[in-house]
Amino acid sequence: MAVDYAVIVLYLAGMLAMGWWGMRRAKSKSDFLVAGRRLGPAMYSGTMAAIVLGGASTIGGVGLGYQYGLSGAWMVFTIGLGLLALSIFFSARIARLKVYTVSEMLDLRYGGSAGLISGVVMWAYTLMLAVTSTIAYATIFDVLFGLDRSLSIILGGAIVVAYSTLGGMWSITLTDMVQFVVKTIGVLLLLLPIAVIKAGGFAAMKAQLPDDYFAPLGIGGQTVFTYVLIYSFGMLIGQDIWQRVFTARGDKVARLGGTAAGTYCLAYALAGAVIGTAAKVLYPHLGSPDDAFATIVKDALPVGVRGLVLAAALSAVMSTSSGALIACATVANNDIWARVKGLASGRREESAQPHDEVRGNRVFILLMGVAVIVIAIALNNVVEALTLAYNVLVGGLLVPILGGLVWKRGTAAGTLASVVVGGVTVIGLMITLGVLANEPIYYGLIASLVAYLAVSLATKPTDAAVLAAWRARLAGRADASSSLSGVSGETAAKSSPSGGPSQR
Numbered sequence: 001m002a003v004d005y006a007v008i009v010l011y012l013a014g015m016l017a018m019g020w021w022g023m024r025r026a027k028s029k030s031d032f033l034v035a036g037r038r039l040g041p042a043m044y045s046g047t048m049a050a051i052v053l054g055g056a057s058t059i060g061g062v063g064l065g066y067q068y069g070l071s072g073a074w075m076v077f078t079i080g081l082g083l084l085a086l087s088i089f090f091s092a093r094i095a096r097l098k099v100y101t102v103s104e105m106l107d108l109r110y111g112g113s114a115g116l117i118s119g120v121v122m123w124a125y126t127l128m129l130a131v132t133s134t135i136a137y138a139t140i141f142d143v144l145f146g147l148d149r150s151l152s153i154i155l156g157g158a159i160v161v162a163y164s165t166l167g168g169m170w171s172i173t174l175t176d177m178v179q180f181v182v183k184t185i186g187v188l189l190l191l192l193p194i195a196v197i198k199a200g201g202f203a204a205m206k207a208q209l210p211d212d213y214f215a216p217l218g219i220g221g222q223t224v225f226t227y228v229l230i231y232s233f234g235m236l237i238g239q240d241i242w243q244r245v246f247t248a249r250g251d252k253v254a255r256l257g258g259t260a261a262g263t264y265c266l267a268y269a270l271a272g273a274v275i276g277t278a279a280k281v282l283y284p285h286l287g288s289p290d291d292a293f294a295t296i297v298k299d300a301l302p303v304g305v306r307g308l309v310l311a312a313a314l315s316a317v318m319s320t321s322s323g324a325l326i327a328c329a330t331v332a333n334n335d336i337w338a339r340v341k342g343l344a345s346g347r348r349e350e351s352a353q354p355h356d357e358v359r360g361n362r363v364f365i366l367l368m369g370v371a372v373i374v375i376a377i378a379l380n381n382v383v384e385a386l387t388l389a390y391n392v393l394v395g396g397l398l399v400p401i402l403g404g405l406v407w408k409r410g411t412a413a414g415t416l417a418s419v420v421v422g423g424v425t426v427i428g429l430m431i432t433l434g435v436l437a438n439e440p441i442y443y444g445l446i447a448s449l450v451a452y453l454a455v456s457l458a459t460k461p462t463d464a465a466v467l468a469a470w471r472a473r474l475a476g477r478a479d480a481s482s483s484l485s486g487v488s489g490e491t492a493a494k495s496s497p498s499g500g501p502s503q504r
Contacts, residue, residue, distance in 0.1 A: 004307030005145075011182070011311040012159055015175050015318065019163025022171025029357040032168035033100050033330055034246040043177055044257035047319075048244050049264045050176040050183065052079055052235065054320025055136030056386060058187065058313055061269060062296075063289035065276020069213025073273035078227040080265030082235025087258025090405060092251035094242060096476040102239050102401065103335040108473060109404040110412035111466045117419055119335030121396045122239045126328035127372065128389035129240065133321035134160075134376040135385075139294055140313050153376045156317070161369030164322045165362055169247060172322045179315030186312025190305055191297065192271045198300045199278035208281050226438045229445065230390040237401045238393060240320075240327040251476070325372060329364040337364070384435045391435075395426035395444030399452045408467060414456030422448025 026032040039047070057076045064072030086094075099105055103119040137156025138149040147155070163171045199205050212218040235241055248254035279292040282300065286292060297309050379385055399422065400415040426444035433439055 003304045004310065007304065007307030008311055008314070011314065014178065015159060015163055018174040018178065019166040019171040022163070022167025022174050025170040026168045026358060029361065031170060032358045032361055033326070034243060035169040035173045037098070037247060038249050039173065039247045039253065040249055041253050041257040043173065044248050044253050045260040045264070046180040047173050047176040048083070048258055048261040050180040050315070050319035051240060051244055051323035052083055052261070053183065053265060053268055053316055054133050055313070055317035056132065057268065058272065058316040059136060059139060059290055059293045061272030062276040062279065062293040064219070065273035066280050066286070066292035067276070067289040068219040069209065069215070069277050070273050071216060071218035072276055073269040074219055074224045075227050075231065076269030076272060077266060078231040079235060080262045080269060081228070082232035083265055084259060084262035085232065086236050086241065087255055087262055090236065091245050091248070091254035091258050093405065093474050094245045095248045095251055095254040097473055100243070100246065101331055101335050102237065102242050102397070103331065106400065106404065106415060109470050110410070110415050111462060116336065116339045117416065118397060118400070119331050119339070121392060121419060121423060123328060123331045123336060125389045125393035126239050126324050126331060127368070128385050130321055130324035130328055130368070130372045131376045131379060132386045132389070133317055133324060134372050135379065136317045139290070140310060140317065150377050154373060156314070157369065157373040157376065160318055160321045160325065161366065161373070164325050165365045165369065168358070168361065168365070169243070169326060172326055173247065175322065176319045179319045182308070182315045183312045186309040186315070188268070188271050191301070191309050192275055194301060195275045195278040195296055199281040205277060205281050209277065213277055213280070222438060226441065229441050230387070230394055233394050233398050234390045237397050239331055240323045243327050243330065244323070325369055326365060328372070329361060329368045332368060333361055333364040388430065388435055391426050391430060391441050391444065392423060395441055395448060396423035398445065399448040403452055409456055409461060410452065411456045411459045411462050413459040414452045417455040418448045418452035421451035
């Protein structure tokens with residue numbers, strides 16, 4: 001394993017070097033949080049694919065292929081479908097908003113009164129997403145170095161926290177681009193063909209496995225439907241995904257680059273399922289389906305190649321972990337802490353210098369990173385944590401976010417009712433029926449939609465000036481920014497119980 005160790009160590013050192021180099025480019029809040037909003041199509045599509053295809057998509061996708069065959073591709077496939085829908089229908093409008101968080105979008109659309117509660121929901125989602133990605137280090141470092149679970153999580157998490165804290169989105173973008181290349185070579189170009197050849201080819205695989213392993217819906221139609229609700233819709237509204245959209249240089253980059261990344265996800269989904277199916281032929285009695293990836297890498301690949309493929313697995317985990325971490329810190333600082341601090345002082349507070357804003361966001365990445373590592377060590381069930389995160393996100397925020405983009409009659413009161421009713425319904429049903437039950441997301445979405453429609457129609461429409469400024473911002477007009485800030489603040493002042501200005 002000496003050669004494999006060398007490959008991994010060089011890779012990890014390279015990630016830290018990228019973080020150091022990215023720090024030199026992060027001179028402003030825009031640089032630190034959204035890479036200056038100037039990524040071109042190649043870098044945008046590569047980094048977008050990197051963030052959505054994490055440890056769950058790689059290790060978990062192979063595990064689902066091991067358990068269900070080709071239909072195990074559906075989880076990652078629905079992620080790709082969601083990214084395609086986001087890119088084709090919404091990404092251009094999202095990019096033109098020129099905001100930093102999803103909650104800021106809700107403030108702009110509804111008049112500045114929905115940000116705090118939506119920020120808390122989004123923060124919980126990004127925190128759990130970062131935790132589940134960090135837990136995956138335990139599997140990889142156990143295979144590599146035989147380290148125990150806690151030490152593996154600390155080692156992997158510390159590297160991600162280090163380069164994310166140093167350069168923010170610039171460091172993450174640079175590392176994600178490297179990770180995208182390593183992931184493509186390691187999984188698609190090396191592991192996929194080698195696994196199929198080791199298993200004797202497709203004909204031999206089909207002869208040795210039940211027919212269900214090659215049925216399109218072998219995993220179950222209801223499971224596929226639930227994946228669509230959780231992952232496809234989750235792609236439409238997640239802060240980690242939107243924050244990448246904000247990095248695009250323009251509308252066309254967001255649309256075309258995102259479409260390319262979504263198409264890549266579809267190919268990656270099928271590759272993971274095929275690798276898992278091949279692993280089932282080679283190792284039919286593994287203790288857990290999630291062991292399939294590490295087992296086939298360890299036993300079926302030659303020296304050097306094995307190290308590169310394990311680096312690809314690290315790439316998948318690190319890209320999602322770093323993206324979720326900066327999203328979590330951005331929401332915690334800009335949507336929660338700044339608003340709470342503003343409410344406590346009775347006025348809006350903003351940093352006077354860009355450097356101060358960079359430093360504040362850097363501190364929050366460090367704090368959230370430490371919290372993520374601690375929670376990851378204490379938590380064992382990755383699937384439950386990921387399901388909890390997506391259920392709360394989709395059940396609480398899908399309706400008001402998409403409603404704000406497509407329905408002008410939606411109101412701030414309707415948004416608050418939708419978030420609260422949907423979120424409470426999802427959490428309550430997960431407590432009573434179990435985290436992995438399908439019903440919480442079904443009924444949570446229905447409850448959220450009913451609350452949004454009913455309360456919006458029963459309350460006064462959103463101020464015409466707010467809607468006018470919102471449409472101007474969506475159209476990308478240069479004068480929209482200043483007018484929108486003034487209108488949002490004025491409207492929020494009127495609706496705020498204290499009469500103070502908007503805490504955006």
